[in-house]
Amino acid sequence: MTSTADLFDDRGDELDSLALPLHDLGGRVSFDGPIRTIRCHRDNALVKQVLATPGGGAVLVIDGGGSLESALVGDLIAASAVAHGWAGIIVHGAIRDRAVIATLPLGVKALGSNPRKSAKDGVGEVDVPVVIAGVHFAPGRHVWADADGILVER
Structure with missing residues (x-):
């Protein structure tokens, strides 16, 4: 994969850059792919369902509203994502089991971690446009992520 810095140098007018300090928490720092989305708040039932x-x-771009109060992804959900061929997960919120997730061949970026489980009620929306820190993530568009940050196709 081309670095996000080089990609921005070549195609900056076609890309948005996410100005949000997400942590690299997965076993892969660089990843890219077409976007799928979930909007949910402190409820990861849809996350588990989609990543299976x-x-x-x-x-998968998860708009958790920036909440760090409970985790939206844990080791079992991340392992399911690997088993089902997902390239990565971007979480505008928290994950848990970060030591295990760091060993998986999966890109994971998140605001942080919290050992608290989330609800399992299935409240939220799947494959809807989401806006995180002013950047639009629309299903089907492309996203690139590496140690420098995240770029999204406009």
């Missing part, structure tokens, strides 16, 4: 379906190299 064939990913085809996609990146």
Whole structure:
């Protein structure tokens, strides 16, 4: 994968850059793919459901509203994502089990971690446009992530 810095130098007018300090928490720092989305708040039932379906190299962008009060992804959900061919997960919120997730061949970026479980009620929306820190993530567009940050196709 081309670095996000080089990609921005070549195609900056076609890309948005996420100005949010997300941590690299997965076993892969660099990843990219078509976007899938979930909007949920402190409830990860839809996250578990979607990541248990064939990913085809996609990146799941989870808009958790920036909440660090409970985790939206844990080791079992991340392992399911690997088993189903997802390239990565971007979480505008928290994860848990970060030591295990760091060993998985999966890109994971998140605001932080919290050992607290989330609710499992299935409240939220799947494959809807989400806006995180002013950047639009629309299903089907492409996202690139590496140690420098995240770029999104406009």
